[in-house]
Amino acid sequence: MKLSNSQLKFIKSLHLRKFRQKYHNFIVEGTKIAQEVLSGNELEVEGIYALPEWVDANSGILVGRNDALTVIAPEELKKISLLSTPNQVLLVVKEPSIQFDANAVGQGLSLYLEDIRDPGNLGTILRIADWFGIPWVFCSPESVELFNPKVIQASMGAFLRVKCMPIEFSELRQALPDLAVYGTVLDGAPVFEADLEERAVIVIGNESRGISDTLQPFLNHRISIPKGKTGGAESLNAAVAAGIICAVFRDFTGG
Amino acid sequence: MKLSNSQLKFIKSLHLRKFRQKYHNFIVEGTKIAQEVLSGNELEVEGIYALPEWVDANSGILVGRNDALTVIAPEELKKISLLSTPNQVLLVVKEPSIQFDANAVGQGLSLYLEDIRDPGNLGTILRIADWFGIPWVFCSPESVELFNPKVIQASMGAFLRVKCMPIEFSELRQALPDLAVYGTVLDGAPVFEADLEERAVIVIGNESRGISDTLQPFLNHRISIPKGKTGGAESLNAAVAAGIICAVFRDFTGG
Numbered sequence: 001m002k003l004s005n006s007q008l009k010f011i012k013s014l015h016l017r018k019f020r021q022k023y024h025n026f027i028v029e030g031t032k033i034a035q036e037v038l039s040g041n042e043l044e045v046e047g048i049y050a051l052p053e054w055v056d057a058n059s060g061i062l063v064g065r066n067d068a069l070t071v072i073a074p075e076e077l078k079k080i081s082l083l084s085t086p087n088q089v090l091l092v093v094k095e096p097s098i099q100f101d102a103n104a105v106g107q108g109l110s111l112y113l114e115d116i117r118d119p120g121n122l123g124t125i126l127r128i129a130d131w132f133g134i135p136w137v138f139c140s141p142e143s144v145e146l147f148n149p150k151v152i153q154a155s156m157g158a159f160l161r162v163k164c165m166p167i168e169f170s171e172l173r174q175a176l177p178d179l180a181v182y183g184t185v186l187d188g189a190p191v192f193e194a195d196l197e198e199r200a201v202i203v204i205g206n207e208s209r210g211i212s213d214t215l216q217p218f219l220n221h222r223i224s225i226p227k228g229k230t231g232g233a234e235s236l237n238a239a240v241a242a243g244i245i246c247a248v249f250r251d252f253t254g255g
Numbered sequence: 256m257k258l259s260n261s262q263l264k265f266i267k268s269l270h271l272r273k274f275r276q277k278y279h280n281f282i283v284e285g286t287k288i289a290q291e292v293l294s295g296n297e298l299e300v301e302g303i304y305a306l307p308e309w310v311d312a313n314s315g316i317l318v319g320r321n322d323a324l325t326v327i328a329p330e331e332l333k334k335i336s337l338l339s340t341p342n343q344v345l346l347v348v349k350e351p352s353i354q355f356d357a358n359a360v361g362q363g364l365s366l367y368l369e370d371i372r373d374p375g376n377l378g379t380i381l382r383i384a385d386w387f388g389i390p391w392v393f394c395s396p397e398s399v400e401l402f403n404p405k406v407i408q409a410s411m412g413a414f415l416r417v418k419c420m421p422i423e424f425s426e427l428r429q430a431l432p433d434l435a436v437y438g439t440v441l442d443g444a445p446v447f448e449a450d451l452e453e454r455a456v457i458v459i460g461n462e463s464r465g466i467s468d469t470l471q472p473f474l475n476h477r478i479s480i481p482k483g484k485t486g487g488a489e490s491l492n493a494a495v496a497a498g499i500i501c502a503v504f505r506d507f508t509g510g
Contacts, residue, residue: 120375124492131491133483154492161487192506228388228505232416236386236498237379237409243495244502250483251447 003049003076011049011080011092017145024095026147029081034089035061036157043160047092051077054088082149095147098165102175108199109249110136112169114215115206116143116238123154124239125204130158132246133255137164138172138201169215172201181220183211184241188224191248195221198253204242210235258304258331266304266335266347272400279350281402284336289344290316291412298415302347306332309343337404350402353420357430363454364504365391367424369470370461371398371493378409379494380459385413387501388510392419393427393456424470427456436475438466439496443479446500450476451507459497465490 003011013019014027025046028037031054037043038061048062048069055062055071062069081087111129116122122144129137144151146164155162173181180200184191203219205211211219225236225244236244249255258266268274269282280301283292286309292298293316303317303324310317310326317324336342366384371377377399384392399406401419410417428436435455439446458474460466466474480491480499491499504510 133485230388
């Protein structure tokens with residue numbers, strides 16, 4: 001019922017990016033996501049730290065997982081949890097290795113996120129991709145790390161289904177030279193009137209400065225979200241903009 | 256250069272809802288929003304707590320504001336700030352009193368948020384309303400408080416332009432019995448195909464349970480955001496859903 005010092009030290013180290021990258025492990029918290037992870041085969045679960053009542057209520061998905069399971073008391077869970085509100089289970093999961101597949105990417109719609117810094121935004125964008133059935137989300141190497149616990153939390157399980165990987169845009173472009181590249185810019189053509197293609201990559205720029213000058217030349221199509229006539233805001237939140245663009249693409253291409 | 260104990264105590268009390276409601280004051284932080292607040296006349300600024308370099312760089316907007324200004328050192332600002340990253344200025348602002356105007360509301364599009372709990376979501380929705388020129392955002396009394404510092408932060412200045420007030424939905428309905436009420440529900444008609452009216456209120460439901468059974472009977476139009484054919488997520492983030500619906504309304508009605 002109590003964690004050993006080495007368990008405690010190891011799990012807490014995963015709160016930091018440095019150690020996530022060293023051990024290739026990350027933390028998944030919360031009843032619903034834990035159930036989803038344990039019911040599927042997408043991820044390798046190395047540790048399950050759960051309260052007795054959670055273990056009792058979830059015996060079905062714990063079959064064959066005794067080696068990974070540690071039943072702990074609430075005060076122990078609190079020590080390793082990153083959530084402020086009480087919680088019943090924490091998983092230590094192995095980072096999946098995602099193989100870039102140019103052929104698969106070239107067949108549909110994907111997103112490229114340039115320097116998205118806010119973990120909530122990245123998680124929310126993964127959830128958007130999951131909703132609209134967009135299988136690949138690429139990030140610039142300077143974007144927030146996918147396995148940041150706040151990204152995982154905000155994605156609401158989307159990280160299980162959407163393939164997310166860091167890659168330089170130039171590398172993506174080289175692998176897929178014919179893919180149409182759309183970018184959301186303030187002076188672009190209104191997305192509702194634009195000609196949208198089924199096989200494309202949509203670039204979402206950084207929260208404060210939008211799409212960089214380095215990436216701008218790669219855009220084949222500059223699109224925008226039309227502002228209301230009396231609208232005042234300077235911009236929309238990056239995840240909201242991504243959601244609107246993806247919704248219009250999906251409507252236009254019928255995907 | 257140093258805050259008095261009573262200043263310190265008062266400003267820190269505004270970190271809590273209880274005292275914001277007692278004093279009808281709230282906190283606005285950050286260079287850009289502070290500049291916007293001080294350049295306009297929308298809000299009464301009762302206190303300006305700024306670093307010397309910020310005061311030097313912003314002398315123009317500080318004219319006639321000497322009584323409210325306290326020049327402080329970074330370590331003092333840190334004591335009263337809610338931000339984790341360094342900052343240059345904090346304002347104590349008087350809560351505006353917003354008068355409900357049924358006539359004005361009845362002339363256009365507005366939003367009704369039912370029990371939105373996440374301050375980031377409320378702030379982001381205000382920013383969306385501001386972008387699309389939606390002048391009124393109503394909240395159920397159980398929603399997160401508008402003057403929560405995280406709401407103010409996420410709204411990026413939208414709280415200056417968008418009128419946001421708590422009101423029971425039944426009261427809003429009584430004041431505007433003819434207004435069309437749209438609600439986003441999972442089994443609604445796809446928003447891209449729906450008949451959208453220029454004068455309407457769009458209801459956005461709570462983050463986990465959507466629109467309540469109490470409010471459902473008020474909906475004249477049940478709409479939805481179509482999921483991709485291979486989409487996996489159970490839902491979209493509430494602010495993202497609001498953004499998509501508002502964008503489609505604005506496109507449809509040309510507002």
